Each structure stands twice: as structure tokens, then as C-alpha cells.
Amino acid sequence: MADSLALALQLITQADAQLLGIVALSLRVSLSACAVGALAGLALGAWLAVARFPGHQLLVWAVNTLLALPSVVVGLLVYLLLSRSGPLGSWGILFTPTAMVIAQSILVVPLIAALSRRLVADALAQGGDQLRSLGAGPLTAALLMLLHERLAVLTVLLTAFGRAVAEVGAVMIVGGNIAGVTRVMTTAIALETSKGDLPLALALGIVLLGVVGVIHGVIALLPMRDRGLREALA
Amino acid sequence: MNAPLPVSLAPAADAAAAAEPLVSLHGAAVHFGRTTALAGVDLTLRRGQRLALIGSNGSGKTTLLRLLHGLLPPSRGQRTLHRLAAEGRPPRMAMLFQRPFLMQLSVQRNLRLGLWLAGVPAAERAARSDEALHRVGLHDQAQRPAAALSGGQQQRLALARAWALRPDILFLDEPTASLDPAAKHEVESLVETLGRDGVTVVMSTHNLGQAKRLATHVAYLEAGRLVVQAPTDAFFGSTLPPAAAHFLRGENPWL
Numbered sequence: 001m002a003d004s005l006a007l008a009l010q011l012i013t014q015a016d017a018q019l020l021g022i023v024a025l026s027l028r029v030s031l032s033a034c035a036v037g038a039l040a041g042l043a044l045g046a047w048l049a050v051a052r053f054p055g056h057q058l059l060v061w062a063v064n065t066l067l068a069l070p071s072v073v074v075g076l077l078v079y080l081l082l083s084r085s086g087p088l089g090s091w092g093i094l095f096t097p098t099a100m101v102i103a104q105s106i107l108v109v110p111l112i113a114a115l116s117r118r119l120v121a122d123a124l125a126q127g128g129d130q131l132r133s134l135g136a137g138p139l140t141a142a143l144l145m146l147l148h149e150r151l152a153v154l155t156v157l158l159t160a161f162g163r164a165v166a167e168v169g170a171v172m173i174v175g176g177n178i179a180g181v182t183r184v185m186t187t188a189i190a191l192e193t194s195k196g197d198l199p200l201a202l203a204l205g206i207v208l209l210g211v212v213g214v215i216h217g218v219i220a221l222l223p224m225r226d227r228g229l230r231e232a233l234a
Numbered sequence: 235m236n237a238p239l240p241v242s243l244a245p246a247a248d249a250a251a252a253a254e255p256l257v258s259l260h261g262a263a264v265h266f267g268r269t270t271a272l273a274g275v276d277l278t279l280r281r282g283q284r285l286a287l288i289g290s291n292g293s294g295k296t297t298l299l300r301l302l303h304g305l306l307p308p309s310r311g312q313r314t315l316h317r318l319a320a321e322g323r324p325p326r327m328a329m330l331f332q333r334p335f336l337m338q339l340s341v342q343r344n345l346r347l348g349l350w351l352a353g354v355p356a357a358e359r360a361a362r363s364d365e366a367l368h369r370v371g372l373h374d375q376a377q378r379p380a381a382a383l384s385g386g387q388q389q390r391l392a393l394a395r396a397w398a399l400r401p402d403i404l405f406l407d408e409p410t411a412s413l414d415p416a417a418k419h420e421v422e423s424l425v426e427t428l429g430r431d432g433v434t435v436v437m438s439t440h441n442l443g444q445a446k447r448l449a450t451h452v453a454y455l456e457a458g459r460l461v462v463q464a465p466t467d468a469f470f471g472s473t474l475p476p477a478a479a480h481f482l483r484g485e486n487p488w489l
């Protein structure tokens with residue numbers, strides 16, 4: 001065990017090419033997924049904060065429920081969509097990083113939407129009348145509140161990135177864990193552990209822990225007024 | 235629900251009665267769930283009026299302001315927004331809240347955002363925001379974050395934002411309630427100037443001295459009903475209905 005740890009640290013300090021490739025792909029896939037998820041999730045959250053229609057409460061409930069969406073279920077759904085016999089099989093992107101980005105985007109959209117809806121609704125309770133008085137329509141006011149609460153929004157996005165980079169189920173199913181192509185930190189850890197190659201698994205585990213640790217460090221340092229949200233995310 | 239008609243004191247002497255109407259309420263009621271916030275309100279806001287809304291907490295002053303402004307639809311009755319006779323357009327409105335809401339942006343950006351929301355052309359925004367900041371004495375603070383301003387300065391910035399829109403009607407919801415005497419005086423002076431410039435002002439306040447100083451008309455609300463509306467001199471100089479007289483004694487024992 002001590003030998004494995006020593007070898008793992010050596011892989012990190014010597015910037016092992018295989019390790020760096022896996023880490024780089026992980027970050028690229030999860031950052032892309034968060035960028036897509038941010039666009040869709042923030043827009044959905046802002047809209048849900050102001051839209052009123054029959055079934056609105058049901059939709060809010062559904063989005064909140066999907067916060068706890070298991071990543072393997074997302075992986076399965078995306079697999080069914082993208083597999084050769086699936087409706088999007090003609091795209092031919094199964095077992096590619098693009099498929100992994102799609103799966104992780106689906107995973108983080110409900111998280112971003114649910115948390116940003118709450119942020120926007122709370123902010124509108126304070127300043128919604130003022131913005132409407134100035135001439136803002138409901139959706140404009142909601143989108144402006146995302147700007148107003150941009151630090152809290154950044155916290156939400158960091159949380160989403162943490163969720164994406166640390167999940168294993170979805171990327172394993174839709175990526176296939178192909179060496180050099182779709183192998184990311186979590187899938188590599190699972191594989192190397194089962195193979196008994198503990199040094200690489202440990203090195204990746206340390207890097208992953210470091211990434212998640214940095215994210216939570218940044219969240220803790222953000223001067224956020226919404227202490228309740230920060231505590232909820234911490 | 236039949237609301238008792240509000241007492242109207244000395245209507246014959248009310249010169250503003252002839253002025254053009256801007257917003258009218260007819261039997262307007264507002265309900266929040268089972269709670270009645272306003273009931274059977276008949277009120278016509280006329281051009282050039284400075285109307286002070288007084289009444290205890292929960293009497294419906296803020297709800298009436300929001301209803302007049304159009305931020306809230308009446309649950310019953312009718313609100314009519316009249317077009318300005320000379321300009322041929324609906325009146326422009328702005329509102330100053332008890333706690334000013336300012337975006338987490340610089341002082342200048344807050345002003346320009348307000349102008350953008352109001353549809354002011356881009357070419358005019360810079361000049362109008364600079365002019366408004368000069369007017370309230372915040373031009374040297376333009377680049378500071380709005381959140382870094384003191385309470386009085388924030389209220390002045392909110393007033394500048396409202397003023398920059400060149401409103402025909404300005405609604406103020408207890409604008410000086412949480413300010414120290416100096417800041418209160420500054421905000422009152424600005425409101426007075428706006429009134430002199432012809433802006434129609436509707437203001438809720440607990441400060442009867444402020445109502446006397448700034449208002450041409452006073453409306454007294456109690457439990458969501460408009461009990462008395464009258465020109466300021468008539469309101470403070472006449473025998474009021476018992477409820478209003480009791481309120482004045484309770485709020486201002488030296489009267």
C-alpha cells in the first residue's frame with residue numbers, strides 16, 4: 001500500500017503523460033458539460049422563477065426531484081438515445097467524448113436549474129417590484145437577477161462541475177472507457193482498481209480529490225450574501 | 235362588500251379637482267389569499283398633485299401605491315390609466331421603495347440599466363445618467379459599487395434613477411423611514427424639487443410633518459379602506475372622522 005502511494009505520488013510529480021491525458025480529458029468533458037448545462041440550466045431556472053402556468057408546480061417538483069438523478073440512469077437514457085438502434089443512432093457519437101458531454105450536461109441541468117430558480121425567486125422577492133417599476137418584463141427581471149447574484153451563480157456552477165467531474169456511471173456507459181479516447185479520471189480509477197494497478201488509480205484519486213477540494217475552497221472564499229445557500233452547498 | 239364612502243373635506247376649495255386625471259381607481263379591492271389588503275377604494279390622482287398616504291402599519295398604503303403604479307392588478311374594481319392630454323401618451327411612472335433595491339453594479343451602471351429598461355435610446359443614456367447623478371450630488375461616486383454607499387446615498391441614487399426616467403408620476407413608499415435626519419432632509423428636498431418641476435407625487439409616510447410640508451393632498455387609510463381624502467390644509471385643519479383624529483393624536487400627540 002505504501003509502495004503504491006509512493007508510486008502514485010511519483011506519477012503526479014513526474015507529470016506522467018497517461019495521467020495528464022486522462023485528467024485533461026476529464027476536465028475538458030466536465031467543463032464543456034457545465035458550459036452547456038449553465039446555458040440551459042440558468043435559462044430554465046430563471047424562467048421557472050417567473051413563469052406561471054398550469055403544471056408549473058409539477059415542473060418545479062420534477063426539476064427538484066431530478067437533483068438526485070442517478071448518473072447511471074442518465075447514462076442508460078443517453079445510451080438508448082445514441083445507440084445504433086436509438087433515435088439519434090445516426091449521429092454515430094456513442095463512445096465519444098461528445099456523448100459524455102451530453103450525458104453530463106443532462107446530469108447537471110436540473111442541479112443548475114433548481115438552485116438558480118431558488119436564487120432568482122429570492123432575489124425577485126427583494127427587488128422584483130423595483131425592476132418591474134423600471135420597465136423590466138418578468139423574464140428580463142429574472143435574468144437580471146442572475147447578474148445581480150453572479151457570485152451565487154458561480155457557486156452553483158462550481159457545484160455542478162464538482163458533480164460532473166466526480167460522477168462515474170454516465171461516462172462509463174456512454175463513453176465506454178476507451179484508453180486515450182474516452183477514459184476519464186473516474187472510469188480510469190474504477191478500471192485500474194479492478195485490474196490491481198493501484199498506483200495510477202491512487203494518483204487519479206488524489207488529483208480528483210484535489211480538483212473537488214479546490215472547488216469547495218473557492219466556494220468557501222466567495223463573498224456570498226446568501227449564507228443559507230453556501231451552507232447548503234458546503 | 236359595501237365600503238363606506240371616504241370623507242372628502244372642502245372639495246370646493248380643491249383647485250386640483252379640475253386638473254387632468256392621471257390614474258383613477260373605482261371600487262378597487264386587492265386580496266392576498268383570504269386577506270383583504272384594500273377594499274372599495276375610489277381615488278383619482280390628478281396632474282400636479284402631491285398626495286401623501288397616511289395610516290398605521292398594515293393599513294394598505296404600500297398596496298395602494300403598487301395598485302396605482304400598476305405593479306399589482308385589482309382583485310375587484312377598476313384601475314384606469316389616463317393618457318396625458320398635451321403629450322397624447324400614457325404617463326411615465328417611477329417608484330422609490332422604502333429599501334432601495336440596487337443591482338450589484340456601480341452607481342453609474344445602476345442608472346444606465348434603469349434607463350435601458352425604460353427604453354431610453356443608448357445615445358441619451360450617458361448624458362441623462364450624468365445629469366441625474368449631479369442632481370443628487372453623487373457624480374463623484376459614479377464608479378463606486380452601489381452597495382458601498384451609505385443608506386442615505388443609496389436612497390439618493392434610487393431617487394436619481396427614478397428622476398432620470400423623467401417620470402410624470404413618482405411613487406414613494408416611506409422613502410425616508412430608515413434614514414438619519416440629514417439624509418431625510420436631503421431626500422425631502424429632492425422630492426420637493428421634483429414636485430415643483432411638475433412631477434405628480436404619491437408618497438406613503440408615517441411622518442405627519444413630512445406630509446404637511448410636502449403634500450398638497452392627504453389620504454388616510456385604515457384597515458384597507460380609504461377613510462378620508464382632502465387637501466392638506468383642510469385635512470390638518472378640520473374636524474376629522476374619529477378614526478383619523480385618533481390616528482393623528484396617537485402618531486403626533488402635540489397636534
